[in-house]
Amino acid sequence: MNELFAVFLGMVLINNFILVRFLGLCPFFGVSKQLNSAISMGVAVTFVMAVSSLATWLIRHYILIPLDIEYMNIVIFILVIATLVQIIELFIKKTNLGLYFSFGIYLPLITTNCAVLGITLINTNQDYSLSGSLVAALGGGLGFTLVLAMMSGIREKLEMANTPKSMKGLPIAFITAALLGLAFVGFSGII
Amino acid sequence: MPIGILAAIGLACGLIIYLVYIKVPQKVKGLEKTEEITSILPGMNCGACGYPGCFAYAQALSQDPELITKTPCSQVLQDPDSLARLEKALGCKLDAAALCKKALVHCGGNSEVVCNYSGAPTCKAAAQLLRGYKKCPYACLGLGDCVEICPQGAIAIDPEKGIAVVNPDKCTGCGLCVTECPQELIELVPAGTKIGFLCNYKPLKNIPGRERCDYGCIHCRKCFKACEFEAIDWNKETALPEFNQEKCTLCLKCVTECPQSTLADFTKLGREKEAELVAAE
Numbered sequence: 001m002n003e004l005f006a007v008f009l010g011m012v013l014i015n016n017f018i019l020v021r022f023l024g025l026c027p028f029f030g031v032s033k034q035l036n037s038a039i040s041m042g043v044a045v046t047f048v049m050a051v052s053s054l055a056t057w058l059i060r061h062y063i064l065i066p067l068d069i070e071y072m073n074i075v076i077f078i079l080v081i082a083t084l085v086q087i088i089e090l091f092i093k094k095t096n097l098g099l100y101f102s103f104g105i106y107l108p109l110i111t112t113n114c115a116v117l118g119i120t121l122i123n124t125n126q127d128y129s130l131s132g133s134l135v136a137a138l139g140g141g142l143g144f145t146l147v148l149a150m151m152s153g154i155r156e157k158l159e160m161a162n163t164p165k166s167m168k169g170l171p172i173a174f175i176t177a178a179l180l181g182l183a184f185v186g187f188s189g190i191i
Numbered sequence: 192m193p194i195g196i197l198a199a200i201g202l203a204c205g206l207i208i209y210l211v212y213i214k215v216p217q218k219v220k221g222l223e224k225t226e227e228i229t230s231i232l233p234g235m236n237c238g239a240c241g242y243p244g245c246f247a248y249a250q251a252l253s254q255d256p257e258l259i260t261k262t263p264c265s266q267v268l269q270d271p272d273s274l275a276r277l278e279k280a281l282g283c284k285l286d287a288a289a290l291c292k293k294a295l296v297h298c299g300g301n302s303e304v305v306c307n308y309s310g311a312p313t314c315k316a317a318a319q320l321l322r323g324y325k326k327c328p329y330a331c332l333g334l335g336d337c338v339e340i341c342p343q344g345a346i347a348i349d350p351e352k353g354i355a356v357v358n359p360d361k362c363t364g365c366g367l368c369v370t371e372c373p374q375e376l377i378e379l380v381p382a383g384t385k386i387g388f389l390c391n392y393k394p395l396k397n398i399p400g401r402e403r404c405d406y407g408c409i410h411c412r413k414c415f416k417a418c419e420f421e422a423i424d425w426n427k428e429t430a431l432p433e434f435n436q437e438k439c440t441l442c443l444k445c446v447t448e449c450p451q452s453t454l455a456d457f458t459k460l461g462r463e464k465e466a467e468l469v470a471a472e
Contacts, residue, residue: 063200069193076200083204087211094215097222101250165319 004135006191007128011139014191017115018147019177019184024115028151029173031106038152039145041106046141048088048110049119052081053137056120057130070124077120085111115144150180224253224280231276233266239365240264256281263290265364292364292379293357294345295460298331299389299407299453300352318373327407329391331355331376337368356460380457385439386446387457388432408453414445 017023024045031041056077064070089107093100100107110116119140123133154176163172228249235245240262242248252258259281267273268291278284308324310316314336322328333353338346345361346368348354357368359382369377376391390407410430415423422438423445432445432454446454 059200063196067192067196069196072193072197075197079197079201079204083208086208090208090211091215101247 004132007132008135008139010191011136012143012146013184013187014189016143016147016184016187017118017140018144019181020188021118023118024113024144027106027109027113028148028177029170032148032151032155032173035149035152035156037106038148042141042145042148044106045110045113045115045144046138048081048085048113049116049137049141049144050134051088052077052084052116053119053123053133054130055080055084057123057128057133060124073121073124074117077117081116081120082111115140147180151177154180225249227280228252228277231267231273231280232264233273235266237266237365237367239367252281256283259283260290263292265292265366269363291382292366293359293362293382293384294364294366294368294377295380295384295387295457296331296337296355296357297376297378297389297391298329298354298374299451299455300331300333300349300354301452302327302330304353315373323374329374329376331374336371336373337377340367340371342367359457359460381436383436384434384457385436385441386434387455387460388434388453389455390451390453407451409451411450413448413450414454417444417448419444 011017015021018025018028027041027045032038059076059080060070060073064072064076085108089100092107119137122140123136126132126136128136151173155173158172158176167175225246226249229246232245232249236243240248242251242262248264259277267277302325304324305326306324308317308320310320312334314323314332314334317323317332317334323330323332325332331354333348333355335346335348335355337355338348342365343361343363345358345363346355347358349356355377357377364379364382366379369379374391380387388408408431412425412432414432415425419442420438420440422435422440424433424435426433441456441458443456446452446456
């Protein structure tokens with residue numbers, strides 16, 4: 001139990017996906033203009049991360065390791081993640097249209113989000129158990145959502161702020177991201 | 192062997208998607224119309240209508256067919272065939288000529304150049320330095336950001352005046368130049384517009400425009416008085432003329448009467464310029 005908690009905390013804060021591992025930077029800047037869309041993106045990513053780490057754990061342990069073809073991790077994981085995202089999209093579209101529209105364009109975009117491939121490869125490298133992989137995925141997703149929400153909150157304020165004209169928009173967002181990253185370095189080594 | 196496994200997993204994934212597609216029951220009704228509309232729309236997801244994509248636009252249209260008059264899809268309006276299909280799908284009559292919009296650059300281009308700009312040759316860069324290098328801070332800078340973005344190649348730079356001119360024959364009214372222009376000079380006007388107003392400052396209070404630009408509207412009301420057909424209304428709030436396209440007979444009296452030559456015949460504006468430019472080349 002303690003170990004799982006350490007994995008969770010490590011994924012949320014110490015090895016945060018965006019600010020420490022630098023994975024999933026595209027939605028970090030692309031979808032962080034408004035708090036609402038940032039949170040929906042974060043929830044969608046967390047969900048896909050959890051499902052795909054479950055699926056890839058099963059595939060790795062029941063197909064790849066017995067057949068001794070672990071070197072094909074990446075290509076098979078990409079295949080599986082793309083399939084999962086498509087299935088989830090189809091499923092949501094057919095069962096809950098409201099949810100489908102609130103996810104909007106973000107759901108198919110997750111296919112190419114490197115944070116999702118990242119969590120499956122991290123699980124593989126660290127050789128987590130099934131529960132460990134799930135906890136790591138949930139923690140990673142939560143950390144992703146947390147940083148996205150923080151960034152979008154700051155950017156919403158920045159829109160109002162009196163920034164110099166040449167710094168408006170992305171330049172000031174990059175600087176903000178750098179400061180946020182510095183803040184997260186402070187978490188390193190607390191476990 | 193590994194290739195076989197990869198292929199097998201790929202096939203299995205495809206099969207699962209197919210199974211999910213046919214097995215999961217279609218519980219949600221009401222998407223049929225959206226899908227019908229989506230098949231008519233161009234599917235370019237250009238976003239000019241203000242929705243994130245053609246599917247979202249179709250969804251909005253299926254709920255409120257009136258929307259097509261407010262934010263029409265400029266691509267569909269160009270194509271009579273798909274327009275007819277859309278009319279059928281929405282169950283309402285569409286007048287393409289009334290909905291169709293054209294871009295108009297609200298600048299006459301007589302503002303003096305007051306300094307020598309040698310920076311990056313884009314309007315965006317130039318506009319950040321004290322709103323450009325012309326006397327009027329609202330003037331068209333003529334560095335061609337709109338020319339670059341126009342997918343139809345409908346915009347050209349008039350080398351004499353250094354402003355952008357739009358050829359209404361080529362313009363589809365997609366509105367990409369409207370968002371691109373850093374001076375916010377370009378506006379989509381109805382395609383049937385007869386008189387173009389070539390000046391960009393609107394609020395009457397705190398206008399730095401008049402004393403800085405030699406070409407702008409001086410609010411003399413001469414056009415308003417000259418019109419014999421009551422086609423021009425004088426907006427007291429903004430102190431600018433408003434044109435009634437139905438009453439206008441295109442007698443061009445207001446154009447000749449305007450002391451600042453702020454008015455121009457919109458039906459000829461872009462086409463003549465384009466012909467001149469082609470001849471010059």
